[in-house]
Structure formats: C-alpha cells, structure tokens
Amino acid sequence: MTSTIPANLIGAARDFGTAPALERLTYEELLAEVRRVARALIAGGLRPGDRLALWAPNSAQWVLAALGASYASLTLVPVNTRFTGVEALDVIHRSDARGLFVVGPFLGVDRLEALRAAAAEEGIPLPQLVVQVPSGWDEFLSRGATVPESEADARAAAVTPDDVADVLFTSGTTGRSKGVMSAHRQSLAVAAAWAAIAGLSPGDRYLVVNPFFNSFGLKAGILACLVSGAAIVPQAVFDVPRTMALIGEQRITVLPGPPTLYTSLMDHPGAAGHDLSSLRLAVTGAATVPPALVERMRKELGAEVLTAYGLTEAVVATMCRPGDDALTVAQTCGRAAAGFEVRIGERGGQEGGEVLLRGPNTMLGYLDDPEATAEAIDADGWLHTGDIGRLDERGYLTITDRLKDMYICGGFNVYPAEVERALAGLPGVAESAVVGVADPRLGEVGRAYVVCRPGHSLTAPEVIEFCRARLAGYKVPRSVELRAAVPHNASGKVLKYLLRAEAADG
Structure with a gap:
C-alpha cells in the first residue's frame, strides 16, 4: 500500500489488472474512468485543494466521482443522503465546496430542487460546478476532452500523504455538525487494517x-477494496429481496452491516429461495449483538461473523479477529486495530470509564473548529470518545454506556441536542428533551418529551x-409525550437518565 489514494489506484491497476473492480470495470479500466472524471473536474475549474461535495446514494458513479476527486487533488466532502435541503446546504456552505455532485429525483425527493430552494431562502449561492447524476454524467465527462491526461496525472502525482483526503461531517452533542478531516495516509491506513483483518483479496x-x-x-468499503483488489458492488438502498438476489447473482462474499440487516435477511419469507452460500464474512456493530444472533448467522449464512468499534474521528479503532468465539464477538468490539492504542479513562461510572x-490514524481535527478539536484530543494525543467501556485481560473492548446522549437508530447516530434545537423552533414549545428508547427493529428510536408554553397546546x-420537515428521517422522534x-437537577439540566429509565420501564 502506498500512502495516497491516486498512487493506490495506479498500483491497483498494475497489481490487480483485469480483476473485477466495479460493476463491469476491471481495475485497469477503473483507473482509466477515474482519469476521465479528474480531467472533467479540472475542466470545470476546480483547483488543487478545492472541496467537492457529493450528495448521492451508493452507486458506481459515486465511486468514480470520489476517486476522481482525489486524482484531481481535491478534498472529498460526502453529504448524508437523508439530509434535508437545509441540512445539506449547511454542510456544503461551511465546507466551502466549489463543486457538487447531486442525485436527481431519488426516493420521491428531488434533492437538487430542495437544495436550490434552501439556497434561495438563505441567500447562499451553490457551488460553481453542479453536476446532477446520473442524468448529467455523460455531459460532465465530455468536458474533460479538452484536458490532456498528462495534466490529470500531474495533479495525481502532486498529492502528498498529509494532504486532506476527506472531510466527513458528523453531528456533535451540541447539535452543530463538525467536519472531521483525515489525511490520505490515515484514510488508507484504516482501510488497509480493516481489509487485512477481514482477509480481503481479489477473489472477494x-x-x-x-x-x-x-x-x-x-x-x-471503497478504500478497503482498492487496497486489496476486492470488487466493489454498491447498493443504493437496503432492500431485502434485492440484497438476497444480489448475493446470489454476484456471488457476494463480504457483507457488513448493522445486526438488523442480517435478521431481515434470515427472517424474510423468501430467504429459502435464494442462494446465500457465497457469503464468507459478515462484520457488524453499532448496536448490541446477542450471542444467539452470532451463532445463527454462522449457522444459517455460513459466514464468519466479526464485530468492530469506531467513530468518524477514528473510523476503525478495534475489531474482533477471525476465530474469535461467539461470546467474544457478541459481547466485545474486539481489540485494537489500525495502529490505535486503547485505554480507559477516569470519567465514567460503575460500568467502566471513558x-x-x-494513534497515527486519529483525525487531523475538526474543520475550522480548533476549540472543538482541543476538547476532543488532549495534549497527550488521546481522543476522548464520549463512550464508556472496559477492557478485559486480552485487551478486548466492551462498550457499556455513553457519556454522550447520542443514540443509534438503524445504524445512524442521532444527537438529541440537534432534535431539541429543531423543536425549539416550534411555536408553543417551552422545553423539550429527547432520548433513545429500545426498538426491536432499529435498535433505538427517539422519544421526545415536550413541555408546552402556557396558553398553548x-x-x-x-x-x-x-420535525419531519426539518430533519432527516432517522432523526425524527417516533413517539412524543406531552408533559x-x-x-x-439543581443547576437546571434535564435529568435524561430518569426519562430513559422511565421509558425502559414501559
């Protein structure tokens, strides 16, 4: 593995050649297509160091756009497809993106139209280059004909390991999203570590x-395949029948996802009609995994099952190893990976510490937010995750609680402060408190406790x-209690642990 994404792509074309890479493309052809994208981005006026936002679901074009951005010496800014136009515009504007790829009508929503409406309302201009996919893809690529390959190759060669490869926005406990910056060397190192533990190879x-x-x-996902020669098979939306069909048709060997993904596959009435025997590895996390589920997955899917732990600021921090027993896989997140040191701090409670x-792959910091960076990473270089856990004698980590109020809905992090901030804009609301409550399908869902102002109902x-009009679907509370x-407490802070306990008691 080399330490820039363009160099890895060139190496993959050399080392894996005609091995499948992406849909019908081999690794040699993938490099050629990425060059075309890079040339078109250069023709679009984007300069080295500019940021390219990508607001679209998983697809081959997403992969090509992302790798093309790196090849053209740009910084990638992915945008959550569940965001509303207002939320997406905030990320695009604060990242100062000069280019944007945005999906056309998808799942009943025209995201470009929503973005234009938000931009008009806020008085914020859209980036200079806007490409709607897939409809505008071919026209976009045609622009690159005026740019020689040598110019794109020179851009790629100029990328250094310490250049910022991507800025991934994630909400903080204050409710304001923060842009997590990672260098090329860091994004590739965590990808390589994950691929090595998973045993990815050109046959996958x-x-x-x-x-x-x-x-x-x-x-x-993408980068792990790039460093290992595995084939990338994107799926835009998890759909149980389609996923089962893809596993059989494409002979899928590796399928990570939250626990609900696997239970949905195994419990589907049509499961017996699909051949899932090609699966060899399932990697899960983001929620409690019962030992019985691990055993069932190994028996019914015939796959090795691993769990892992990470966060945007560190991506993959710990991971189980092939051969770990079901109890270890279910009750721990594995041991340190990707060069990370793990220790338990003093803050916490009876169930452990923070x-x-x-390690070398901890984020560079938060975009334009040195104060938040200093709060997250102390003077000795330790990243404070806000999660509570404990380490066993083998160095395996178990997450027992959260210092933060964040909960996980269907694999997506939800920060109550962001939901509460939205609720504060609802006329008649005096105060609100949002907590996560257990849900058999999604793991956790939001419950909002709302206090009305006098004279309002x-x-x-x-x-x-x-909330639905202002927040991504997974952030919207599933239930509301008017109180x-x-x-x-004495200082006026809402005692959410009492609300969580009440919800747990039914």
Whole structure:
C-alpha cells in the first residue's frame, strides 16, 4: 500500500489488472474512468485543494466521482443522503465546496430542487460546478476532452500523504455538525487494517450497503477494496429481496452491516429461495449483538461473523479477529486495530470509564473548529470518545454506556441536542428533551418529551410532522409525550437518565 489514494489506484491497476473492480470495470479500466472524471473536474475549474461535495446514494458513479476527486487533488466532502435541503446546504456552505455532485429525483425527493430552494431562502449561492447524476454524467465527462491526461496525472502525482483526503461531517452533542478531516495516509491506513483483518483479496466481491457518505462505507468499503483488489458492488438502498438476489447473482462474499440487516435477511419469507452460500464474512456493530444472533448467522449464512468499534474521528479503532468465539464477538468490539492504542479513562461510572484512543490514524481535527478539536484530543494525543467501556485481560473492548446522549437508530447516530434545537423552533414549545428508547427493529428510536408554553397546546402528530420537515428521517422522534414538566437537577439540566429509565420501564 502506498500512502495516497491516486498512487493506490495506479498500483491497483498494475497489481490487480483485469480483476473485477466495479460493476463491469476491471481495475485497469477503473483507473482509466477515474482519469476521465479528474480531467472533467479540472475542466470545470476546480483547483488543487478545492472541496467537492457529493450528495448521492451508493452507486458506481459515486465511486468514480470520489476517486476522481482525489486524482484531481481535491478534498472529498460526502453529504448524508437523508439530509434535508437545509441540512445539506449547511454542510456544503461551511465546507466551502466549489463543486457538487447531486442525485436527481431519488426516493420521491428531488434533492437538487430542495437544495436550490434552501439556497434561495438563505441567500447562499451553490457551488460553481453542479453536476446532477446520473442524468448529467455523460455531459460532465465530455468536458474533460479538452484536458490532456498528462495534466490529470500531474495533479495525481502532486498529492502528498498529509494532504486532506476527506472531510466527513458528523453531528456533535451540541447539535452543530463538525467536519472531521483525515489525511490520505490515515484514510488508507484504516482501510488497509480493516481489509487485512477481514482477509480481503481479489477473489472477494464486497456488497457495500453501508452508505458511502459514512466513514465506514467510504473507508472500510471503497478504500478497503482498492487496497486489496476486492470488487466493489454498491447498493443504493437496503432492500431485502434485492440484497438476497444480489448475493446470489454476484456471488457476494463480504457483507457488513448493522445486526438488523442480517435478521431481515434470515427472517424474510423468501430467504429459502435464494442462494446465500457465497457469503464468507459478515462484520457488524453499532448496536448490541446477542450471542444467539452470532451463532445463527454462522449457522444459517455460513459466514464468519466479526464485530468492530469506531467513530468518524477514528473510523476503525478495534475489531474482533477471525476465530474469535461467539461470546467474544457478541459481547466485545474486539481489540485494537489500525495502529490505535486503547485505554480507559477516569470519567465514567460503575460500568467502566471513558474510552480513549490514540494513534497515527486519529483525525487531523475538526474543520475550522480548533476549540472543538482541543476538547476532543488532549495534549497527550488521546481522543476522548464520549463512550464508556472496559477492557478485559486480552485487551478486548466492551462498550457499556455513553457519556454522550447520542443514540443509534438503524445504524445512524442521532444527537438529541440537534432534535431539541429543531423543536425549539416550534411555536408553543417551552422545553423539550429527547432520548433513545429500545426498538426491536432499529435498535433505538427517539422519544421526545415536550413541555408546552402556557396558553398553548400541541399534539404528538404535530410535533412529529414539524420535525419531519426539518430533519432527516432517522432523526425524527417516533413517539412524543406531552408533559407539564421534565425533571431537572439543581443547576437546571434535564435529568435524561430518569426519562430513559422511565421509558425502559414501559
């Protein structure tokens, strides 16, 4: 592995040659297509160091655009496809993106139209280069005919290992999203570590259902395949019948995802009619994994099952290893990976302390936010994750709780402060508190406790509809309880642990 993405792509074309890379493309052909994208980006006026936003679901064109950005010496800024136009515009504007790829109508939403409406309302201009995919893809590529390959190759050769490869925005506990910056060497190192533990090789076909806008989908997905020679098979939306069909048709060998993905596959009434025997590896996490589920996956899918732990600021910090027993896989997140040190800090409680991480692949910092960076990474280089855990005598990590209020809905992080900030804009709301409550399908979903202002009244459907218009679907509370008051401590802070306990008691 070399330490820039363009150099890895060139090496992959040399080393893996005619091995399948992406849909009908071999690794040699992948390099040629990425060059075309890079030339078109240069023709579009984007300069080295400019940022390219990508707001689209998983597809071959997403992969080509992302790799083309790196080849043209740009910084990639993926945007969550579940964001509303307002949320997406915020990320695009704060990242100062000079280019944008945006999907056309998808799942009933015209994202470009939503973005234009938000931009007009906020008085914020869109980037200078806007390409709608897939409809505008061919026209975009044709622009590159005026740029020689040598110019694109010179851009690629000029990329250094310490250049910022990507900025991935993730919400913080304050509710304001932060842009996590990673260098080429870091994104590739975590990808290589994941690929090595997973045993990826040119014989693998990797179905990537995890969104590419997520650090896992991008780095343990696209880049992990790039460094190992595995084939990338993107899926835009998880659909059980289609996923089962793809596994059989494409002879998929690797399929990561949250636990609900596997239970959905195994419990589907049509499962017996599909051949899933090609699967050899399932990697999961993001929620509690019962030992019985691990055993069932190994028996019914015939696959090795591993769990892992990471966050956008570190991507892959710990991971189980092939051969670990079902109890270890279910109850731990594995041991340190990708050059990370793991230790348990003092903050925490009876169930452990705060999980601290240190290593060469910790993020460079938050974009334009030195204060938040200093809060996250201390003077000794330890990243404070906000998660509570413990280490066993083997060095295996178990996450036991969260210092943060964040909960995970269907594999997506939800930060209550962001939802509460949206609710504060609803006329009639005096105060709100949002917590995660257990859900058999999604792991956790939001419950909002809302206190109305005197003389005002609201209904639960009104509150949910208000949120739905302003927040991505997974952030919208599934239930609302209207209260005369919520519990506070002496300093006025809402005692959310009481609300969580109440919800757990039913």
